[in-house]
Amino acid sequence: MRQFDVYPNPSVRSREAAPYVVVLQSHFLAATPTTVVAPLLIDDDRSAYSEASVKIVFGGERYVLSIPELAGIEPSRLGRRSGAVTEYDYEIRRALDRLFTGF
Template sequence: MAQFDVYRNPSKKTDKAYPFLVDVQNSVIDQLVTRLVVPLTTSNTKNSFYMKKLTPEIEFEGTTYLFLAQQLSSIPEDVLNERIGSLEQSRELLIDAIDFAITGI
């Protein structure tokens, strides 16, 4: 598993609203059995979640998604079994969103 890998959301309850999860955990703590993930949602879902710095728009598989940094959560590593891509090219933007969620800067 690598930081910024994208996985299909394995949850049948939430996969329609949040089809993908982005692994944001650094490899320095790979020994944990959990991963820190941030969901992606379609960008046409512009509601109270939409704040450009907190929820940047990300292009993935030809569709625009919002990266919902405020929904950072931990899930068991073994449920992330279908890696379908990477957002490594958007690393700075994603880290800025997480930093904004935590520090407000």
């Protein structure tokens, strides 16, 4: 499991609006009992979007990576990797900075 890998959302309750989650935590912290993820919301032009969010195209579909909704989850709940969004590295790191530092 590497940073910016994408997995199916394990939450049945939120899967309709957020079919995937993105790993935000560095793979260098693999020994921790949880990993930090954020949901990929379907971009329906009504999804919550802020300066701490990132518009992403994944699998040919438009999503919003909602970083303010990050959560810790046990890696065993994530299932099989669906892909990665490493091409959005800069935008994701910038949104994380906005969330934690305000800049």
